[in-house]
Amino acid sequence: MIDFEYTAPTQLDDAISQLSEAGDRARILAGGTDIIVQLREGLQSADLVVDVKKIPELTQFEFTAGQDLQLGASVPCWQVYENSEISAAYTALTDAVHIIGGWQIQSRASVGGNLCNASPAADSIPALIALDAVAHIAGPAGRRTVPASEFCTAPGRNVLEKGELLVSLTLPAPGPHSGSAYQRFIPRNEMDIAVVGAGSYVRLDSDGQKIEQARIALSAVAATPVFAEEASNWLAGQPISEDVFAEAGELAKKVASPIDDMRGPAEYRTHLVGVLTRRTLATACERART
Amino acid sequence: MKTHVSTTINGEAVEFLCQPRQSLLEILRDELSLTGCKEGCNNGNCGACTVILNGLPVDSCLVLAVEVEGANIETVEGVAQQRQLHPVQQCFLEGAALQCGICTPGFIMTSKALLEKHPAPDEEEIRFSLAGNLCRCTGYDKIVHAVQAAAESAPAPK
Structure with a gap:
């Protein structure tokens, strides 16, 4: 690996000034499961690596029932799924962080890092979009927020500009009669990159018969993970049935513009969008009812 | 410029100097002669370099050595106590859960971490937990059986 300097600031302001000073020559390190490989293999280069795991705002998270969750950007996957309250409230995210790499990866890889790495096939991003997460960014010009659905370009x-870093994610309180799920298709059981991924969130009426609100997001079918807006909006007011899920799957295919590659041809990926949309909606509804 | 790092490895205080670009794996093997930890893929897929960092299994190829200041690290060299093999090691040996052996230290570390967390895992939990360790010889069944046998033999000592 090429040589670089390493810093581990304990204050957010110090991180911002170090990142600003080094500009394009700086890279941010959280869990390191992507950036270390990218630096080693020459896919990225850096003169300065800024380890953000000692900045309190990036490592904090606290669950309070009925309130939005603030999840520090460097919180690793295992802390999400080992937290019984968070994993019960945000099941789509829990589904996703449990299958990002193997256990060794989940010990280090962070949810914020998975978002920043901006892989089209990232597992946590469809879950974050379905859960309507918002990214909090800090930089030399101050603070700003960007919806998870617009974070990857x-x-x-x-969207991070020079000197900026992701500080935390807000996940809205899930609300009553709601449920969510993330699934991906891979040809093996674990340790693979999604051929297609889908995350769904639903909020049902108080009888659990109709969908009041839905959010569907997809990965590995476009240059970035995408929000399936038309399918999501169409679901509002629909009864819960296999036919409705299947129709939502057809509508979700409209935002899919997949490529052919070694993981699967475009036609197959488009087919999978329908399948996974249907399945994640069914699971999300089932979870909303229990 | 080299950075001075103080850490605990297998219960003993250890200090070393490293470049920021050096992985924990490089330091363990090349500086500290803890060569039980293997380099397989060097990109986080194979798990041959698994060590336990602050209680969690990690790929040491994906940790910068400068990050482990103040950390507690366990490697395969520290698993046996007073020449007494750990139940996981004993069961790998008795169950012939290895052939070439390159992946074995990684499997031992992940299996040990699993049994400390879940003393009685079912087969699915074992296979799921070991998904980050690749073995190209055994076909995994003997490894899974060895972990099951270790779980049944005794509560794993820390």
């Missing part, structure tokens, strides 16, 4: 690219 191209494969491996995100």
